[in-house]
Amino acid sequence: MTEKNEKPNIPTKPLAGFMELLPAEQIAFDRMKETICASFERFGFVPLDTPTIERAEVLSAKAGGETEKQIYAFKKGENDLALRFDLTVPLARYVAEYNRELTFPFRRYAIGKVYRGESPQKGRFREFYQCDADVIGNGELAIANDAELLSLVYDIFSRLDIGRFVIRISNRKLISGLSESLALGDKTTDVLRAIDKLEKVGEGRVRAELTDAGISADAVGKLLAFVGISGTNDDMLGELAALEIPGDLFAKGVEELSEVVAYLRELGVPEDAFAIDLSIARGLDYYTGTVFETKMADDRIAGSVCSGGRYDNLAESFSSQKMPGMGISIGLTRLFSQLESAELVQKETKTVTKALVVPLVSDMTVPFKIASLLRAANVPTEVYLEENKMKNKLAYADKLGIPYVVLVGEDEIAADAYTLKDMRSGEQKQVPLDDLPENILV
């Protein structure tokens, strides 16, 4: 027998793989999102917000492989629907649909939730934020864009101020050109996919995978020797030029990579913030030129925190127009979760409030007047409206980390000057009404 007032047994925990934050963490997360957003806008990218739900066929046109299996798909009435798994496929559909209304090069950013049915494990999320910026050309797009977007990555991670990082850069035409020169042109996709796993699974397993793909031991050796080349950026560029690998594709790759490096220097990206790394291949099939990953120096932040690259024909599934693009993408939920685990998240406050008005009288006329004045001066303000002991009202400010309290008692009202208490130092002083905002905004 259940009692009438027993609470229903509905679980209140969020689902596994879904991030949910307490206020202090949420504020820190939102500040990171705002920093990224501000950088995107400073570089002249416009906001775009496409629906979270797409026709299933739109997503499966571009998914393929692992991603396809991870799609959240469902029916509503007659429609086969699915939740977007990235922000790039919706962008491809968007530029195909609105091609004539848009001005190219089209620069857009998008910050939104995407969904993948990954098996939940540490650092893997089923719902997560991606923060993307892409520039799309109509027909053509200058290589300087690749460098400019990499400098945007540098700008963002410098401003996020979460530690040292290196943007590792390559160009897919290098491995593709090398594969062609080894008569492996039909196996380029296999080669790129195998090499993409190098850091994760190690050389032995990549060697096995390449061998399984029918590539000779000699060719495998050459490929692995190639991606292992190391040195300063200038050393690497010199070595690439000296390799004398035949074919236009490889030469084009060297040229593009050299241009990107030169532009990065002109853009003021410091030499220790980027590194040519020939093992960077990226898993997705649509990249055709520049590819990059961003690695934090702190090894508690595993994997790439920002990746992307150049694609020659983003919207080919949706349009006959050729639209080359270059994009960057930050997986913010995963990054935040790793920063949180490493205790690197700055959680200064549990509230956005800067001033708590504490009435010591029952008439709210003056407390509300003070709150209105402070809010008009853009001071985030609360009034403690509940009946409670003075001690408990101050404890509320203390628990949330509200920096200032304005006490409103009979004496204060008579003098029209109020006790302003700095909760961090404990100091308090009498401040005339009109001077309150400037005393809090300091």
Place this chain on the structure above:
Amino acid sequence: MTEKNEKPNIPTKPLAGFMELLPAEQIAFDRMKETICASFERFGFVPLDTPTIERAEVLSAKAGGETEKQIYAFKKGENDLALRFDLTVPLARYVAEYNRELTFPFRRYAIGKVYRGESPQKGRFREFYQCDADVIGNGELAIANDAELLSLVYDIFSRLDIGRFVIRISNRKLISGLSESLALGDKTTDVLRAIDKLEKVGEGRVRAELTDAGISADAVGKLLAFVGISGTNDDMLGELAALEIPGDLFAKGVEELSEVVAYLRELGVPEDAFAIDLSIARGLDYYTGTVFETKMADDRIAGSVCSGGRYDNLAESFSSQKMPGMGISIGLTRLFSQLESAELVQKETKTVTKALVVPLVSDMTVPFKIASLLRAANVPTEVYLEENKMKNKLAYADKLGIPYVVLVGEDEIAADAYTLKDMRSGEQKQVPLDDLPENILV
């Protein structure tokens, strides 16, 4: 026979009932969202972002009726999942789950997408933004909170600057108390639901619905006469006090409504921005006191643009703690769509960019240096990187509405002073490098 290069026949239009905007509209939409967000924070509400996907049982615990049928539900593996249909049910689950970690009164705002499978028609969306602010007490919550949240509604709609509006306010205890005094206590829910439709379907149909519910003609007459009472706010309060309807509930309703009106005046909300309207009942079952709707004076904006009210026990499905709250909710997607139809959306620009650097040289060193300088000064800046005629480069700025162009030619580089062109006035002048930011930020 299909040709190899024929484009696949995948529709690129967004699904019916899903809003998708071009850049100028998206920028205007985002500015509205930012205005709302800034007001929420100015009133000391903290951001909260819960998952879009919930366990189906969490949502059906609170849905019921029409809403339940509209839920987007699906299975992933073994899990019955659903997309949230509002931001209130996830809040109820959240406060139940994190009760011990939160500080009460808990003030949170949430701006996010919600989903309802409505039949798509003008002004009805299946995916739409809600912008909510709620304050939740632990056990108790002072009535002054109701007034403060209504003053937040006033603050937001004043700042949105989309025309005159009136916040129409009532208190559910009035109709509930009146129903009890007419011995209709068991039919209160029917009465509230019928009266909620008054403006939409007219008095005749509400009369029929009440009669069908088994209410006598005499009682129906009294209910309809009651909700038809009109006059100034003070007239209405006087009349309510004079009605002498027996029972504590009605008296409590009059007292709460009088207090809310008094507090609104103390909060500086002007008399013509709010009106007591006894026909405001709200459809949802969980309201127990103050209820309100916000109506734009411009009748091209139909329905309520911001509604909400007081609930005594938000989390009752999830927790045995009593948590009364007061909340407001703006359906931003629908509001934006109506403003757009009425041509009331300010679409000033198709970009956030304030300065376009136009290189007349092929070396990007100086153009990039200028862009970095402007960006460091928080001027959103683009560099025109494509090869193109001067005329076309300027046309790009013109089409997007970029206000300033910085021309970088050989002469400019030699003098280290650049031609700054004001695209609106057509005026141009030579400006030394370091003075560029201040000449654009004006």
